[in-house]
Amino acid sequence: MKLLPVLEPVTDESCCVPAGAPVLGADEARQQAVVFKALADPNRLRLLSILKAASPGATCVCDLTEPLDLSQPTVSHHLKILLEAGLLHREKRGTWAYFSLIPGALDNVAGVLADL
Amino acid sequence: MKLLPVLEPVTDESCCVPAGAPVLGADEARQQAVVFKALADPNRLRLLSILKAASPGATCVCDLTEPLDLSQPTVSHHLKILLEAGLLHREKRGTWAYFSLIPGALDNVAGVLADL
Numbered sequence: 001m002k003l004l005p006v007l008e009p010v011t012d013e014s015c016c017v018p019a020g021a022p023v024l025g026a027d028e029a030r031q032q033a034v035v036f037k038a039l040a041d042p043n044r045l046r047l048l049s050i051l052k053a054a055s056p057g058a059t060c061v062c063d064l065t066e067p068l069d070l071s072q073p074t075v076s077h078h079l080k081i082l083l084e085a086g087l088l089h090r091e092k093r094g095t096w097a098y099f100s101l102i103p104g105a106l107d108n109v110a111g112v113l114a115d116l
Numbered sequence: 117m118k119l120l121p122v123l124e125p126v127t128d129e130s131c132c133v134p135a136g137a138p139v140l141g142a143d144e145a146r147q148q149a150v151v152f153k154a155l156a157d158p159n160r161l162r163l164l165s166i167l168k169a170a171s172p173g174a175t176c177v178c179d180l181t182e183p184l185d186l187s188q189p190t191v192s193h194h195l196k197i198l199l200e201a202g203l204l205h206r207e208k209r210g211t212w213a214y215f216s217l218i219p220g221a222l223d224n225v226a227g228v229l230a231d232l
């Protein structure tokens with residue numbers, strides 16, 4: 001008598017090889033997404049561009065309204081998001097707040113992309 | 117008779133030197149923000165991380181649901197955003213769509229940060 005080989009049942013997932021656990025953990029991904037969310041706005045990118053050009057100097061918030069044609073509350077709102085994402089440093093001088101790019105902050109974001 | 121020096125009137129803008137026009141143009145900033153918006157989500161970062169690990173190979177959409185514990189429509193939604201941002205390549209093989217990271221796409225985003 002000839003025996004037929006026993007075949008494993010075909011599952012729904014048989015189309016492909018499982019990709020395994022993601023390399024990037026959930027907590028780390030959440031933290032990194034905050035920084036990319038801060039970068040995900042044209043006006044914030046333009047603010048960073050101005051602050052980078054002025055780097056390592058600090059720029060008064062009062063000087064950032066005109067180049068972007070935005071109101072000061074709007075500029076302050078965007079600067080707060082960039083500050084909370086760890087990209088900017090804020091310093092009070094008299095009435096005005098001065099902002100500067102944290103050295104290496106943008107390089108660190110580029111590093112996140114390289115290490116994904 | 118002793119003449120006093122004439123002083124220029126102090127304007128509201130006297131606190132600081134104008135920052136000038138932003139280095140990054142409005143249109144370019146809008147385009148770049150789309151890519152950062154695609155990156156601004158923890159699940160999308162984790163998807164990229166899986167696809168990068170599989171690179172240059174392509175991964176079936178059916179293999180991306182389990183590692184992230186997400187439904188297939190949700191994974192497909194995130195993949196569509198990454199695709200539209202120019203980060204992924206999509207290929208249909210029979211019933212399933214296979215996704216792969218476009219070579220150099222993440223390096224290009226890092227380049228955007230370096231050139232801000």
